[in-house]
Amino acid sequence: MENLSCESDKGTVRIHDRSFRVMIPAAEIDRAVERVAAAVNRDYRDKQTPLFLGVLNGSFMFMSDLIKKVDFNCELSFVKLASYSGTSTTGKVQELIGLKNNIEGRHVVVVEDIVDTGESIEHLMRSLEGHRPASVEVCTLFFKPGSYRKQIPIKYRALEIGNEFIVGYGLDYNQLGRNLKDIYVVADE
Ligand code: 5GP
Ligand code: MG
Numbered sequence: 001m002e003n004l005s006c007e008s009d010k011g012t013v014r015i016h017d018r019s020f021r022v023m024i025p026a027a028e029i030d031r032a033v034e035r036v037a038a039a040v041n042r043d044y045r046d047k048q049t050p051l052f053l054g055v056l057n058g059s060f061m062f063m064s065d066l067i068k069k070v071d072f073n074c075e076l077s078f079v080k081l082a083s084y085s086g087t088s089t090t091g092k093v094q095e096l097i098g099l100k101n102n103i104e105g106r107h108v109v110v111v112e113d114i115v116d117t118g119e120s121i122e123h124l125m126r127s128l129e130g131h132r133p134a135s136v137e138v139c140t141l142f143f144k145p146g147s148y149r150k151q152i153p154i155k156y157r158a159l160e161i162g163n164e165f166i167v168g169y170g171l172d173y174n175q176l177g178r179n180l181k182d183i184y185v186v187a188d189e
Contacts, residue, residue, distance in 0.1 A: 004176050012187060015176045020167055020184035024159065029169055029183065032158040033062065033141070037069035039156055040109065040139060045072045050107040055124065056080040056097065057178065058113030061170035062141040062158075066111065077101050081120050103133045109156075113170050114142035118150030125152050142166070 005014045011022040044050045052070075054063040056078045067076060080097035108128060115121050121138055128136050139156035146163050148154075167173045168180035177184070 011182075013177070013180065013184060015167065015173045018173065018186055019188040020173075020177070021187040022182045023164075023166060023185040024183035026169075026181045029141075029159075030065070033065045034069060036139060036141075036156050036158040037066055040066075041069075041071050044074075044107065044109070047072075047107045049073050049075060050109055051075045051077060051101065051103060052109050052111055053099075053101075053103075053128075054078045054111040055113070055120070058170045058172070059111050059141070061178070062113055063111045066139070075101075079124065081124060099128070099131065103128065103131045105132070105134050108133045108136045110136060110138045112138060112140040114144070114166075115140045115154055115157075116144050116147050118148045118152060118154075121154070122150045122152050141169075 003016055013020050050072070052063065052067060052074055054060065054076070057080070060078075063076070063078075067074070077100065078097070079099055110121070110124065110128070112121060115138070121140075125136060125138070137155040138152065139158075140154055141158045143154055143157040143160050144163055145160055164185050165173075166183050166185050167177035168183045170178050171183070172178045
């Protein structure tokens with residue numbers, strides 16, 4: 001059964017039951033990662049061994065590209081949360097892999113693929129604050145200002161988008177599409 005097929009000449013892909021078209025090409029994502037990495041470098045260069053804490057699965061590709069542009073000594077770890085089913089949030093956040101590091105007194109940068117309603121990030125920030133870190137900030141590849149409903153400041157935002165559902169560069173549609181190097185948006189609505 002073919003669930004993901006590419007028609008690269010038209011810049012479209014079919015994933016499960018839907019068609020997606022390129023919205024943000026890889027080169028543009030790279031420039032946005034470069035900008036956000038420069039801001040992180042400026043703010044964290046003189047802090048003691050910051051910890052980059054990625055939120056799986058979606059952030060793995062952003063984390064990989066971001067950390068290659070970081071110019072200070074740092075550590076890396078991941079937690080795993082799930083709140084989405086299909087193309088809409090369930091509103092309930094599940095912790096699938098919890099925090100394994102001692103973050104007391106540490107400077108933590110949470111690395112997210114996308115902050116949408118803010119439900120997941122609020123849940124994670126509350127749980128991290130209980131571990132008494134020196135500081136925690138959020139660095140997200142995508143931010144949806146029209147959909148964000150929380151008060152947690154999202155300090156580093158590589159790209160802002162509307163309320164559309166996107167896939168690629170780590171982000172999935174029912175587990176497929178994470179391997180695409182560009183960002184795609186639903187084309188058939
Ligand atoms: P929130 O809790 O902020 O509503 O949603 C956070 C999570 O939902 C993100 O980390 C991501 O996994 C998923 N999500 C939100 N918007 C999108 C989207 O446009 N595309 C994909 N693939 N996932 C999304
Ligand atoms: Mg996520």
